[in-house]
Amino acid sequence: MVDVDGRGMSQLRRGVLEYCVLALLREEPRYGFDVIRTLGEVDGMITTEGTLYPLLGRLRRDGLVETHWQESQSGPPRRYYRLTARGTAALDAFTEEWTRFSAAVDSMLGAASR
Amino acid sequence: MSAQQVVEEYLGRFERAAAVLPRGRRGELVDEIRAHLAEAVPPGATESDARNAIERLGSPEAIVVAGLDGPAPHDTVRTRDWVAVLLVLLGGVVIPVIGWIVGVVLLWSSRAFEVRHKLVGTLVPPGGLSAAAFLAFGVSGSATGCVTTSTGPADVVGAPAPAGPEAVTTCTGGGSGLAGSILLAVIVIASVATAAYLGVRLQRAQRLTAAVG
Numbered sequence A: 001m002v003d004v005d006g007r008g009m010s011q012l013r014r015g016v017l018e019y020c021v022l023a024l025l026r027e028e029p030r031y032g033f034d035v036i037r038t039l040g041e042v043d044g045m046i047t048t049e050g051t052l053y054p055l056l057g058r059l060r061r062d063g064l065v066e067t068h069w070q071e072s073q074s075g076p077p078r079r080y081y082r083l084t085a086r087g088t089a090a091l092d093a094f095t096e097e098w099t100r101f102s103a104a105v106d107s108m109l110g111a112a113s114r
Numbered sequence B: 001m002s003a004q005q006v007v008e009e010y011l012g013r014f015e016r017a018a019a020v021l022p023r024g025r026r027g028e029l030v031d032e033i034r035a036h037l038a039e040a041v042p043p044g045a046t047e048s049d050a051r052n053a054i055e056r057l058g059s060p061e062a063i064v065v066a067g068l069d070g071p072a073p074h075d076t077v078r079t080r081d082w083v084a085v086l087l088v089l090l091g092g093v094v095i096p097v098i099g100w101i102v103g104v105v106l107l108w109s110s111r112a113f114e115v116r117h118k119l120v121g122t123l124v125p126p127g128g129l130s131a132a133a134f135l136a137f138g139v140s141g142s143a144t145g146c147v148t149t150s151t152g153p154a155d156v157v158g159a160p161a162p163a164g165p166e167a168v169t170t171c172t173g174g175g176s177g178l179a180g181s182i183l184l185a186v187i188v189i190a191s192v193a194t195a196a197y198l199g200v201r202l203q204r205a206q207r208l209t210a211a212v213g
Helices: A007-027 A032-040 A049-061 A085-113 B003-020 B023-040 B047-057 B060-066 B079-094 B098-108 B115-123 B129-140 B145-150 B154-158 B165-170 B177-212
Strands: A065-070 A078-083
Touching: A007 A032, A007 A049, A007 A078, A007 A085, A032 A049, A032 A078, A032 B023, A049 A065, A049 A078, A049 B023, A049 B047, A049 B060, A078 A085, A078 B023, B003 B023, B003 B047, B003 B060, B003 B177, B023 B047, B023 B060, B060 B177, B079 B098, B079 B115, B079 B129, B079 B177, B098 B115, B115 B177, B129 B177
Parallel strands: none
Antiparallel strands: A065 A078
């Protein structure tokens, strides 16, 4: 059987994942564990939960998200991630690009299988 | 093993793997992983709960590699990287000057090291062990005190033959046998420590590479 989840696929997944995280944070600020739990509810979204944390750190260094601490009822304060204006702009640009790109890929795959 | 012990053991492994990250990023990441496990493995969780949570989290190495910018700068450690370390240490002894220079060139063209490693590898001490060999030669001859002023790698080639009269005339300090010995010891220790520093770096990078496949 062909290895679908080889290098190319995992790179594609990694590249797209950060925009899924941004999309999730557009709804409301979330803390890391919450982001992972929510992404985990969608099958095939993440393979290694822990790699989400370096990703969140990078988004913050790039100015796409910002963080703040918020008290928690069940333990120590949590670090919340929130979308910035720059993050919103990046997400909008990606959404437009992705819609075009995925439609193009779908049509190629569909044409090839006929 | 209790759930808490499983978590602590994982965090220990994580901190060791994270040593390759810049300090600020390392602290933040360790905090996040710790907070994650506190949520995922609440008090009262069983050992197998904890093992499941850790399984899903992924290996420390995989997470740390994801925290490096871009494609991992030390993606593959090759034999030539080890040769570079060896030559920086011993190259100047085997083939004076040239052996060391080849080592330095290999070191700077390697992708397995960051700039700070390359700087340390080149400058501590320049010439590697050959600096010590040169010094020892000088001490055993009559030119005791002056050797300290000319430990640069460029001088090593000239050292064997004309060390006699020329060196003596430039010599100012007599009776510096003790100072010479101390300097010799410092150079030897510095050379070996530098090689060990670079070696540890390569080993860590190799472990990361192996973990990510």
